[in-house]
Amino acid sequence: MCNSCAFYHFAAVFVSFNHLLHGFEKTGGIERAKSEGKELTKEEKQRLRKEKKQQKKNKEKKDDRASQESGREKQGVSSAASAPQPSAQSAAQKAPSAVPAPVPVPASEAPAPAPAPADKPAKSKAELKAERRARQEAERASKQGKKGDPGQPGAAGKPKAPASELQPVVKRLPEHIQVDNPDVLKKLAKKLERQQTPGQNSAKKIPLRLDYGYKVSLFSHLHQYSRKAPLTQQLSIPSTVIHPAIVRLGLQYSQGIVAGSNARSVALLHAFRQVIRDYTTPPNEELSRDLVNRLKPYISFLNQCRPLSASMGNAIKYIKKEISNIPSQCKEEEAKSKLLHCIEWYIKEKIILAAKAIAESSIEKISDGDVILIYGCSSLVNHILCEAFEKSRKFRVIVVDSRPRLEGREALRRLVQRGISCTYVLISAVSYILPEVSKVFLGAHALLANGYVMSRVGTSQIALVAKAFNVPVLVCCETYKFCERVQTDSFVSNELDDPDDLIVTRKGRTQLENWQQEPSLGLLNLVYDVTPPDFVDLVITELGMIPCTSVPVVLRVKNVDQ
């Protein structure tokens, strides 16, 4: 009893930090205090003080958690210190994987009944306090549960809780679309600081990439980076936090060497394979938990180099799920080979075989004498056209391209090498060339749950003009790019590329050379845009040919399967 009282005093001093941790002991202390009457009036006063502070805290949740974390770190309580970290990190990581974040409220409700009976309080104040403690304890327990199971979209918790389907989804907005909110930026900076191997000095943390140039006010909520200042310049050598394969991958992303959603996902998976091969479980740690924690700073780093795509997010979710599903008695070598095999299976099934299936269905849609219009460089569409050409379909292709990326030239080279007859125009000439076209094939970066197609900027324009000329528009997309997000316009969530790419020198004059000096001049280089479903006639996936509006059905079927 004396011990618990001592603890109680100790805790009362650090009043805003500790009581969560010592919930159980304190509950016992209160009851004993109440039963012993006036002996502990001083403690009662302190308790009341704490109650009031807690009520205040419940209003300011965010600052609360941050201060708790720093308080705990000061105390050096290791087990609790890791608990809030995965919650913040897993929340931030879950957002890029574009799945509705696990619902903290219903998940906590599920384990809530469990500790509640243990706390049967006798009197009202203690009862309230105990219930509050229980709720916080449950939240902490659920967070620890999440830490072990970060890939699960809360589905484990949901079916247990009654009437879970209609719970409001408390989504945490991804950081990369909240750049105009200084609190979010501070949180990100702190998170990157924390993602270092404990015991290292701060020089070896993941650097925070700074925005570049004047941002158009409509897009002040997005990052805008310069290609000339890659994140790797700010890393110290050697970087012990980040695996060199990941550093290389991050550089390739930020410089645009690896571009296109399939290429990025495959590169990511290959890099993770290397990471897994080089991984050794430290003593006293479980592979399933530690490896996931290892991957987190890598994912933050890659996110800083270039925001993750929907396909990469889905791949990461899959890997994390596989890692956390490894049974604890599995030996390390066996576990690693199993993971490598899983990754290979994912690449083979979701990307390569899916492309084959899509090509087979698409070839039925291509008839002899067709004039097919494509935009930019989509690996899937190029594959389809090459396959159709192999199967001796007679068609010709019009490649539409746009500044500043000029990706269409790459597609043009690949098609011409195969011997397909091609025409090449820029996107401003599309209404000139469209009367000749019989079909339009477009690739997609992601398919959103409300039927909108997210793709390279300019795709929606082509679909619009094709619709005006009554030309059918077909979108080809593998199912691993389907994502649960919804979006109606191209502003709320997008990527801003380096604005200097728009500058061009014609006839020896560069008009926009000094755009930074002009106070009222801004350059906007968007990367993605969303196409409304009424412009798209058909989506060809490996599951078949579906209309745009059937995307949520496919997602539901996939979730049930998993």
Add this chain to the structure above:
Amino acid sequence: MPGPDKETDLTERVEAFLSDLKRGGSGAGPLRGSAETARETTALLRKITAQARWSSAGDLMEIIRKEGRRMTAAQPSETTVGNMIRRVLKIIREEYARSRGSSEEADQQESLHKLLTSGGLSEENFRQHFAPLKANVIEAINELLTELEGTTDNISMQALEHIHSNEVIMTIGRSRTVEAFLGDAARKRKFHVIVAECAPFCQGHEMATNLSKAGIETTVIADAAIFAVMSRVNKVIIGTQTVLANGGLRAVNGTHTLALAAKHHSTPLIVCAPMFKLSPQFPNEEDTFHKFVSPHEVLPFTEGEILSKVNVHCPVFDYVPPELITLFISNIGGHAPSYIYRLMSELYHPEDHEL
């Protein structure tokens, strides 16, 4: 002798003008705006009227038609030349009719009655000689020149009626008329302009720098982002190369996409076009409508091997149908596209539609 000298001087001027037209169209010579071309054409026609040898209106019209055919053949896409020639021909007809004494009103009305009963001016062969005709015609051409000088200002004066504060306005490429229009509005109102750069010539860059120097918040976007950004745009204000007889436009390429995007979002599309751009042509002739320039603007020679195996197109103009246009703003006020045919009948005589 003054006579032959004047003639050679005149022919020199005409030849110089023709070669300028030919060079300007290919992009090699100095790029001149349509207003400049119109003024130069009119000045040249005035010189022809003053110095060439003619005795009756018919002779003068023949001379002008001949020179006009040569000028339009030098650069078919530069329609202002043909428009000015037709204006001058109409002036000559009017002055002749006035000199003859017939009332102007009866001549101008193209009523069904007139068509049925008289056959009208087609019986006229303009052979009568009138002494003051030369002076009258030159005076009228001077008036036309004054009108041309003031077109841009007249259009800019209407700017405040159409632009309110805090608007987002979108435009494409570079138009001096629109630049003056927006610059005038910017003196009193604050608004934001988004300029689509209009590849491959990227004239939008110059427009953006000029607008930002005038203190307007400007953003440059790539052509591919037109539809993506259109949902935030309140108005689209564009210039054009030619206004066609049906109310459609022949504008810089990319304008049709812009017009479709504006229609999709129900954003008004306003065209700032002075009257000298109105041309009696219709867009039906597919092969003469489009003008192409060197494809190396699109796919440069540095691309190497694939160049020989690929067809590359670089059209300069786009056709925009009149259904997509909301309003024309010209130096004589604002009009709906359906009114253009009426304006045309006031500016040009039907027999001059074919030079």
